[in-house]
Amino acid sequence: MNLSSSYVGLIGILGLLGVGFYGLLTTRNLIRIVIALQILVKATLLGLIVAGNTSNQINLVQSLAVTVIVADTVVAVIGIALAVQIRRRVGTLDVKELSTLRG
Amino acid sequence: MITWLVCITIVLPWLGALAVWIVGDQHPRVQHTFAMIFAVSTGLISLLLPAYVSEEIVLRLPAGGIFGEFTLVADGLGVFLAMVAAVVGSLAVIFSVDYMRGEAQLGRYYALVLLFIGAMAGLVLSGSLLLMFLFWEITAFCSYALISFHNDDPKAVAGGIKALIITSLGGIGLLAGAMIARANFDSYQINTFLEQAPKLPSDILALIAFGFLIAAAAKSAQIPFHTWLPDAMEAPTPVTALIHAATMVNAGVYLLARFYPAFEQVPGWTTAVIIVGLLSALLAAVMAAVSDDLKRALAYSTISQLGYMVYAIGTGAIFASQFHLLSHSLFKALLFLSAGAVIHSVGTRDMKQMGGLGKDMPFVRIVFVIGGLALVGLPIANGFFSKELVLEKGLAHGPLWGYVAMVICAGITALYTLRMVGMVFYGDRRKKERFHDAPSAMRVSLSVLSIGILSSWLLAGPFVDLMIRSLPFHHLEGIGTGELVMEIITAPTTWLALGIVALGFFVWSLRSQMKPLVARMEPLATFARQGLGFDWLNLQIVNLTKRSASALRTTQTGQLSWNLFGVVAGLVLVLAILTTGI
Amino acid sequence: MDIPIFAWVIAIPIITSALVYLAGHLGKGPRGGRISQGVAFVALLITWVPFVLAANEVRLSGSIELVVGTVSLYCDGLSILFAAVVLGLGTLVVLYSGPYLAGENGQEKYYAMLVAMIGVMIGLGCANDLFDLWIWFEAMAICSYLLVAFYRERPASLEAGLKYLVQSATGSVLVLIAIGFVVSQSGTLNLQELRATIQPSFTVLVVGALFVIGFGVKTALVPLHTWLPDAHSQAPSGISAMLSGVVIEAGLVAMLRALSALATPIHSWSILLLLFGALNMLVGNLMALRQNQVKRLLAYSSLTHVGYMLIGIGISLYVGEGSAAQGGLFHLINHGLMKGLAFLAAGVLLYTLHIQLDDHGPLIIEDLAGAARRYPVVALTLSLAVLGLGGLPPLAGFMSKWQICVAGFETKEVLIWALIVFAALNSVLSLAYYAPLVNVVYRKQPSRVVQQGGPVPISMSIPLVILALAIIVIGVWPSVMSWLTSPAGSALLAAFS
Incomplete structure (x- = not known):
């Protein structure tokens, strides 16, 4: 890889981060929120790879990335499981309606 | 020996608290007995303390690291206040036996009272600022918990929390001062502080001095922090007599007296102390004169009398302030306890519903009048000597305007005292039923205090002697009791003050002729009843x-x-x- | 290979958590739960043995290192202090949870997760590599998500769990981004090597900001604190105690460890900590002031107490003196004990007054009215806990606050003095919501729920009494904890210099 590819990577990271944060802040659907979180994590994974690439530590960052994917999957699974339970018990996936705890 | 005595004075009541709590509320008689045994024995043991007074540290407990050394010192100032706490404490407990009979949650009541007695003794016997602050806050806690002892009454809860918040707020002044001292001297020892204070940069010393003044004003209910004391009257009356008249509220005065040598030279400090004392004395006296609630009137009177002590310290009259503190402890405890006997019997605090009670309660009337005499400052009673001493020293060493204001205040004091005695014990009966006089346990406490009021001024000479022997930084003048009495009797200020008091009596006697004037003053009186805007x-x-x-x-x-x-x-x-x- | 003793403190709980889970399946229904609890309790008791040995070793030698493959562990005074709090509170919570959860489904998962979380948190305190730190942190978070959302049938509990998960996961993404930056700047992720090699630059500032915010979500810095009141109030009370007593502090420890690798602009970090400390104290107090749910009130007060810890540590970093950090860490211990006790005691009342009667509503302040006559021990311990939190002597909270304040005044800097006075004012303000709680408990007229309330099981009272005694002992004799705080304070400061 050369310099231009890391530029592409950088643009990709920024784009994904933007999409992720935009999704987190605006989406009302629980499943989409979990997806937005996933997009954020993917952005950082890409970031890790690009960073490792520019500093010649690709082996290190690959091992990091694999670990992150594992940990992140667990979080996503729990998130989805909670969403399913919420759909069952509350009957909605809309976070705006999930605001009984306030004050 | 002295180490043991000091420790017993502090720890014995705490053991008592534990014992009463363990006994449990199922056995009220045992609780009464235990509380009495522990309180009275603490009181008696504390009477031995003066024999061993010295400036030496009697106990060192290394607390480690940043907490320095916990030390106890039994010097004149501390021992005398510890005695007051223990003795008045035991009398309040004896009084409680009748007053609290049949109340629920006695365990909590006695445990807190006994905890307070120990903490108060600890506060004044502490030689380390950290230990002093620790006891300072424990007394504040006990005061809060006892004011809101009747937790079901929202007024009591509000009063307790108000007292806790305001005194702790003031406590920040003490905390900051203690910590600045520690940062500069690497030690919490009070005597180190008094010795080294002149070496501090003047702005730092001023910061400490005014911090301590705030702490003292909050604890001693001085303006503008006084509003908690009238609201603290929701406490059971023996507690009021003990904590909010005789002991804890004096802690502020004690603090100022203790550190006076260090702060004397701080520019503006003594004037500030005089102004705080003077304003409190005057304004609180006015508020006392219009209050219809017996206990609130006495509370305002306490603020006013504490104002005298603070004023005395401002003029440099340390002994006079402590002497008045002793007198006030006894006579105000007596006034509150006899007021408690009245309230216990009549079932209300509103003086408008009393009147003519003297026939039903001759004993209480006698002791209340004795207390009143001392409050007004009439001869034979201890209040006469101490108040005249304060005024005399005030004229000699303080500004003239201060003296004039305090003398006027003496007149108002006479006025409101007469008003109180008149409204409660004389005049027409408002209620038909007959009321019982004080029961026996109450009588014991009231009699002891009355005897104290009539005789405690005889102790002036030995008392000043104790202080001279053990307070190396205060530079007090020695004087015998006889000399002191002669000095007071022959001083022109005494006769002027007595004249003003007579004027106060005169005004009271003319009250029926002055109705139109009183009516015109009504808006002012209403304003005073609302606490002169401070409550607002x-x-x-x-x-x-x-x-x-x-x-x-x-x-x-x-x-x-x-x-x-x-x-x-x-x-x-x-x-x-x-x-x-x- | 020679495995140092401290590794066992981490390993035993993590390994036995699987055992705890499996043991739960030996018995059917509630019996399985009891077996799980027993195994978990024994495992934690056993863990105390290597802990004591490790603590002694660290006391003698300062620090111990262990590298297994790519995992690097470093046990110093701070690790030991944190491990002590985690293990102490954890053991009591396991003991306490028995009756509280009786009748619930999935107890074996609860105990397994709890024990695993304890091990992971101790590991977090020993992490010596940025990425390891993140892994420990994430593992702890995963355990805590499951524990917060333990009541799977209750909408409120699910809502709290989900909000906690999303907010916390966002925070850990920020940490990962920061790690990406570090990778691009430096060839190593080892904390000590990083400190030696990293050069001050704008990137370092950005990385620091990401660490502060990323770990700050878990530490409940204002304005990242919004998950906390929900999670703390909806979790089972034992977990509330763990969350407030150690989990948010784990965020703090992780943040400090991460920042210590970027030690160069130490001044900036200390000012950030001080600012957040002041903000946390004020916001926490004001939010708690008008609260009428007991557990939510206690949750908000955690914000305040994190504020004190931040101030203590911030002052220390600011002036390069250890005593304020010792105070802050001392407060970490005391807060763990006091807030743990407060949550556990409130939990006992929640259990006897609501849960036992199959009522899952919140415990409101009015419910506590008159509790003292029926539940004297619970009432007394709850009062001691909240008064200690309010900073009344002679209870533990007073001593640690005092230590922070003294150290602040010793700096002889006017701004720090002002900050300390502000902290003291906040302490007084906090009495305005702690004291009424005590008043309500000691009313004569019992509330309707207290009249109907059930008995308190003994295994719930024991942890309360132990914690209450600890609070008093530390309050009377503060230096009893200095064997933990003073090495931890110096280790923390050494990490930053």
Whole structure:
């Protein structure tokens, strides 16, 4: 890889981060929120790879990335499981309606 | 020996507290007995303390590291206040046996009273600022817990919390002072502080001095922090007599007296102390004169009398202030306890519903009048000697305007005392039924205090002698009791003050002729009844805090996207702070 | 290979958590739960043995290192202090949870997760590599998500769990981004090597900001705190105690460890900590002031107490003196004990007054009315806990606050003095919501729920009494904890210099 590819990577990271944060802040659907979180994590994974690439530590960052994917999957699974339970018990996936705890 | 005595005075009541608590509320008679045994034996043991007074540290407990050394010192100032706490404490407990008979949760009551007695003794016997602050806060806690002893009454709860908050707020002054001292001397020892204080930079010393003044004003209910004391009257009356008349409220005066040598030279400090004392004395006397609630009137009178002591310290008359403190402890405890006997019997605190009680309660009337004589400052009673001494020293060493104001205050004192005695014991009966006089346990306490009031001034000479022997930094003048009495009797200020007092009596006797004038003063009286605006100010601050708390709660919307916005906003904020360069 | 003793403190709980889970399946229904609890309790008791040995070793030698493959562990005074709090509170919570959860489904998962979380948190305190730190942190978070959302049938509990998960996961993404930056700047992720090699630059500032915010979500810095009141109030009370007593502090420890690798602009970090400390104290107090749910009130007060810790540590970093950090860490211990006790005691009342009667509503302040006559021990311990939190002597909270304040005044800097006075004012303000709680408990007229309330099981009272005694002992004899705080304070400061 050369310099231009890391530029592409950088643009990709920024784009994904933007999409992720935009999704987190605006989406009302629980499943989409979990997806937005996933997009954020993917952005950082890409970031890790690009960073490792520019500093010649690709082996290190690959091992990091694999670990992150594992940990992140667990979080996503729990998130989805909670969403399913919420759909069952509350009957909605809309976070705006999930605001009984306030004050 | 002295080490043991000091420790017993502090720890014995605490053991008593534990014992009463363990006994449990199922056995009220045992609780009464235990409380009495522990309190009275503490009182008796404390009477041995004066024999061993010295400036030496009697006990060192290394607390380790930043907590320094906990030390106890039994010098004149401390021992005498510890005695007052233990003796008045035991009398209050004896009084409680009748007063609290049949009440629920006696265990909590006695445990807190006994905890207080030990803590108060600890406060005045502490040689280390940290230990003193520790006891200072424990007494504040006991005061809070006992004011709101009747937790079901919202007024009692509010009064207790108000007392806790205001005294702790003032306590910050003491805390800051103690810590600045520690930062400079690497020691919490009070005597080190008094010795080294002149070496401090003047602005730092001024900071400590005014910090301590705030702490003292809050604890001793001086203006503008006095508003908690009238509200503290929701406490059971023996507690009022003990904590809010005889002991804890004196802690502020004690603090000022203790540190006077260090702060004397701070520019403006003595004047500030005089002004605080003077304003408290005058304004509280006015408020006492219009209050219809017997206990609140006495509470305002306490603020006023504490004002005398603070004023005395401002003029440099340390002994006079402590002498008046002793007198006041005894006579105000007596007044409160006899007021308690009245309230216990009549079932109300409103003086308008009393009147003519003297026939039913001759004993209480006698002791109340004795207390009243001392409060007004008429001869034979201890209040006469101590108040005249304060005034005489005030004229000699303080500003003239201060003296004039305090003499006027003496007149108002006479006026409100007469009004109280008149409204409660004389005049027409408002209620048909007959009321019982004080029961036997109450009589014991009241009699002991009455005898104390009529004789405690004889101790002036030995008392000043104790203080001279053990307070190396205070530079007190020795004087015998006889000399002192002669000096007071022959001083022109005494006769002037007595004249003003007579004027006060005269005004009271003319009250029926002055009805139109009184009527015209009504708006002013209403204003005074509402606490001269200080209570309003208090309320505003409380409301402001509550409103902002409620407003802030709306930020917890429960919306997930809002929560996440908080995270992003936090990140932007931190980045902004970091890039602007700090 | 020679495995140092401290590794066992981490390993035993993590390994036995699987055992705890499996043991739960030996018995059917509630019996399985009891077996799980027993195994978990024994495992934690056993863990105390290597802990004591490790603490002694660290006391003698300062620090111990262990590298297994790519995992690098470093046990110093701070690790030991944190491990002590985690293990102490954790053991009591396991003991306490028995009756509280009786009748619930999935107890074996609860105990397994709890024990695993304890091990992971101790590991977090020993992490010596940025990425390891993140892994420990994430593992702890995963355990805590499951524990917060333990009541799977209750909408409120699910809502709290989900909000906690999303907010916390966002925070850990930020940490990962920061790690990406570090990778691009430096060839190593080892904390000590990083400190030696990293050069001050704009990137370092950005990385620091990401660490502060990323770990700050878990530490409940204002305005990242919004998950906390929900999670703390909806979790089972034992977990509330763990969350407030150690989990948010784990965020703090992780943040400090991460920042210590970027030690160069130490001044900036200390000012950030001080600012957040002041903000946390004020907001926490005001939010708690008008609260009428007991557990939510206690949750908000955690914000305040994190504020004190931040101030203590911030002052220390600011002036390069250890005593304020010792105070802050001392407060970490005391807060763990006091807030743990407060949540557990409130939990006992929640259990006897609501849960036992199959009522899952919140415990409101009015419910506590008159509790003292029926539940004297619970009432007394709850009062001691909240008064200690309010900073009344002679209870533990007073001593640690005092230590922070003294150290602040010793700096002889006017701004720090002002900050300390502000902290003291906040302490007084906090009495305005702690004291009424005590008043309500000691009313004569019992509330309707207290009249109907059930008995308190002994295994719930024991942890309360132990914690209450600890609070008093530390309050009377503060230096009893200095064997933990003073090495931890110096280790923390050494990490930053």
